[in-house]
Amino acid sequence: MSTKGLPKTAASIRSAAVIGSGVMGAGIAAHLANAGMRVLLLDVVPRQLTAEEERQGLTLADAKVRSRLALAAVARMAKAQPAQLYDAAWSTRIKAGNLEDDLAALGDADWIIEAVVERLDVKREVLAAIASVRRPGTLVSTNTSGLSAGAMVAGLSEEFRRHFAATHFFNPPRYMKLVEIVPTASTDPAVAGLLKEVCEKRLGKGVVIAKDTPNFIANRIGSYGMLVTLEDTLAFGLTVEEADALTGPAMGRPKTATFRMLDLVGLDTLLHVVDNVRERSEDAAERAVFARPPVLEKLVAAGRLGEKSGAGFYRKVKGAGGSVIESLNLGTMEYGAQRAISSPIIDASKSAKGAAAKVRALLRTDPSDRYAKFAWSTIKRTLLYSAAQLHAIADSIADVDRAMRWGFNWELGPFELWDAIGLRESVARMKAEGEDVPAWVSELLEAGHESFYKEADNIRSYAAGVSYKLEERESDSISLTGLKASGRTILATSGASLIDIGDDVACLEFHSPNNAIGGDILSAIRLSAAEVASNWRGLVIANEGRNFCVGANLMLLLMEAQNGEWDEVEDIIRYFQSSMLQLKRLERPVVAAPHRMTLGGGVEACLPADRIIYSPETYFGLVETGVGLIPAGGGSKEAAALAASRTVAGGDLQPQLNAMFETIALAKASSSGFEVSKLGFMRPQDTVIMRQDARIAEAKRAVLELDRAGYAAPAEQAIRVAGREGKAVLKVGVQAMRLSGHISEHDELIAGKLGHVLAGGDVRAGAEVSEPYLLDLECEAFLSLCGERKTQERMSHMLRTGKPLRN
Structure with missing residues (x-):
């Protein structure tokens, strides 16, 4: 079949239109904007004014009324919980309109998605309207949870039907991985293939091809x-x-x-x-x-x-x-x-x-x-x-x-x-x-097979009749589970494993409960660093757990603090700090690939890396103040260095220091990988990729790229700090919040300790201090806070309830 006019690749689809601004339509439009597309969102023209529109003296002829439904949907996106957009500011990528005044604008779209009510007659009417203005070759799809895609386009032109399929997004579109693509009998295979590529590579989805039967798969x-x-x-x-x-x-x-x-x-x-x-x-x-x-x-x-x-x-x-x-x-x-x-x-x-x-x-x-x-x-x-x-x-x-x-x-x-x-x-x-067992299942057993799937050398095949076919692997994905099953584990502790992921690159995988960092993971980090330095081209830090890492082992720290074992607590902190420094000084490139919750110690395990490849769903933050502590595994030191790096040489450090202090003091975490930059943790070399499942493969590529460029480990850095004057500015702000009742007395104490470390202690403004100096300040502040009764109450409450305590 001819595909004249069809976009050649997923990257060439730059603009999209969504018809219908309800829950699904708005969610799809938001996620297309997340992928960097320009989006036109249309809905019907209202037939009645709202009470508020009447108060404003508006009429049904006003543009703001005529496009009310889509405008309201875009306005809600910036405030939606859970968030529909990776960055609320990206709502500007979406233009709201209506199906009467803006229908002709569909002629400029590369992809048009119909997402109106689940009624066949309504969908047929909207698709006919799209057909009247659409540019030949433009992709058109319907978002339906189970109506017949073929029945929707019966009677429309052959060219339209060739470029049409169902794309069933699951709700909410940003968070749910599945998109079912449902070709009709008329859909050009190249069109179905392009839709699959767009959904996978641009939108980060997992795609299955379903048949046009009720409710699909x-x-x-x-x-x-x-x-x-x-x-x-x-x-x-x-x-x-x-x-x-x-x-x-x-x-x-x-x-x-x-x-x-x-x-x-x-x-x-x-x-x-x-x-x-x-x-x-x-x-x-x-x-x-x-x-x-x-x-x-x-x-x-x-x-x-x-x-x-x-x-x-x-x-x-x-x-x-x-x-x-x-x-x-x-x-x-x-x-x-x-x-x-x-x-x-x-x-x-x-x-x-x-x-x-x-x-x-x-x-x-x-x-x-x-x-x-x-x-x-x-x-x-x-x-x-x-x-x-x-x-x-x-x-x-x-x-x-x-x-x-x-x-x-x-x-x-x-x-x-x-x-x-x-x-x-x-x-x-x-x-x-x-x-009644389906005949094909009985035939499989009669042929001597014992399972639907077989796996060998990290390659899985599935039953197709009485023979097996190789399972198509998602492009650009690396399965750590599969690699371990095929004997590619290099070394392991109870909390982490080092895995050969090919091309002389190793991956350090955390797998302790909740991937919380304790002695088992720190031991694995040190063993892995030594192994990689001797025998490998570089190291990826990533895992396939529900979350990358929720922080340090809080239970262990609380037990030691309650027992007054201060030497033990200090040993834990020093061991953590030295392990992170070992990663930072490793003579091979290190790339971290976090996903979902990456908090506290998880952030501290990423910041020493030469690059960080973020999943779009990465919730990243140094949140230790929520349990009455400050980051002390190198996190405060790295935060001070990041603030200094964003200051023009010889310039005023205070604005950057203030911003970083606020981020950590208020235990802020990003709501997406893209928001990490707003918190001040993203560096110029760090990136976000849309496909979460490709993050390990992308991190591996980054390691190989650094290695080919002639990698040299970073030397110990001198960090410029704001000193006693900068600390005094922070203190004034904290005191004002305390006096106005916004924070408690204990919050003020914690903030004071944090400000002392981030400002570099009592040195002069603009002084350059060493990394070990800042690590000493971190450790001292952490130990003193561990001894506070109210901090121990916060730690205990978090372990019991999973929620922070404000005392």
Whole structure:
């Protein structure tokens, strides 16, 4: 087919238009802006004035009224929580308009996304309007959670249909990894390929190609799983709390489990999904499963739609002692106090390591237990449904598993889960229980295969019929888990491993609980530095944990402080500081690739690196003041150096010092990788990449680039400081905040210690001090704060509740 006029690469798509400024349309527009695109956001023209517009004397002819919906959506973006934009200032990349006055402007867009209400007639009308002004060759897609993409464009020109597909973004678009691309029978393969490239490389998404069937892949299987869980909850006489205790992390799924997830999604939304499958399905058994559950109909009819209405399967009630979460009694349809759930099989699952081991413990600890029978029933039914629908919804089991991992945050997709519980053993049990196992699964076993996936030399293949195909790896991704499984671990401690990631580059991976830095990680850093210095071209610091690093091991520090073991506390700090210096002075390039929560000690592990490659979802900050301390693993020293580096030679240090002091004193953390620069931590050589999964590969490339350029380790630096005069300026500001009641007396004490270190102590203004000098100041301030009762209270409160205490 001809692709004349089609943009050649993802990079050539510079402008986009989104039709529909509701939750999804606005979220998609924001994320396109995050990717650096110019975006036009359009919606319908209102037919009535608001009370505020009437007060302002506006009329329906005013542009501000005519584009009200899109303008309001853009205004909300800057304040949205969770944030839709990586930087609130990027809302200026989005121009708001309306479908009457600005329709012709669609002719300038490289990609047009329709994201209006989920009604086929409305979507057809909007797509016809787009077709009337669109430039030939322009990409057009619909954001739909399950309507037929082919039916939307029936009757439009062949050229339009060739350039059209569904792009199903999951909500919220910034944070959810999955985009399902759904080509129609008319979609040019080059168009589907370009959309995939744009979503992966520009938007940082994980893409699966789905077939144009009801609800595609993830919603089809996910909604079925929720329905059978609801059905089995009633059949086994479980409460919603019991079902959620069994269908969350115990099954390798999110903490929201089933009923909390339903409340988040919206019970009316689920009914819409259920109706869509039932009305379009040709399978009687499937239509029966997708019948509307009476309990859902009752709740929706009563206006109990879930979180958006304040009540669903759970509700929050305000009481004298604060808010209380109540749960729904499925028998009486009344709410009551939640009950804590525990049992031997749940305890066994909790203590197991990894999703595969957890689900095995759930099913095998006591198979006769009512909870185990419930878990087996819901898992069995979901696995059999996934296998039965495979060829209708996707091209491979790998796409199904990716869709469920990325779209529903399952740790294991259905076929990975099936392998985890034992394919042959579980199929035998299913057949013994009278279940119909899809023929292709039986044929796989009859051919002598024992699993859906096989792995060798860090390459995974998946079952396709009775043979196996190599699984397509996401471009520019490195799997540390896979490399370790193939024997590429160089050395390891209980908290970290050094892994060969190819081309004579090693990666230091943290894997302690929450990746908190303790002696095990510090030991691994020192061993790794020595190993890399002797035998490798460079070092990457990265991991695949939920978070990069949440800080230092606070429990250990608190125990030592409460016992008055001050020599031990000082030894810990000195060991931390010297480990970070060892990284900084390593005679091989070091590149850090943080992601998600990178706090306190995690920041201190990144700042010694020659470069930092940030994931867009990096929440980066020196937040030690929140527990009554200051950064003392080299963080305060590096912060002082960064402030000095941004000052013109011989210029006034105070403005940069003030900004850095405020950032650390207020425990500020970035809300994205792009916001790190606003906090003053990003250096000229540091970068942010859109694809989080490519960060390790990108860090490796940076190591090799530095190595080829003839890397030399940085010499010890002299750091220019503001001295006693600069410290005095900080002190005046802190005292003013204390007197105005904005901070407590203990906050003032902490801020004073921090200011003393950042200003370089009592030296003269403009003096140059050494790194060891600033490290001594850090350690002294940290030790003195550890001895404060109120600091120990803050540390204890954070460990107990996960929240800061202001005392």
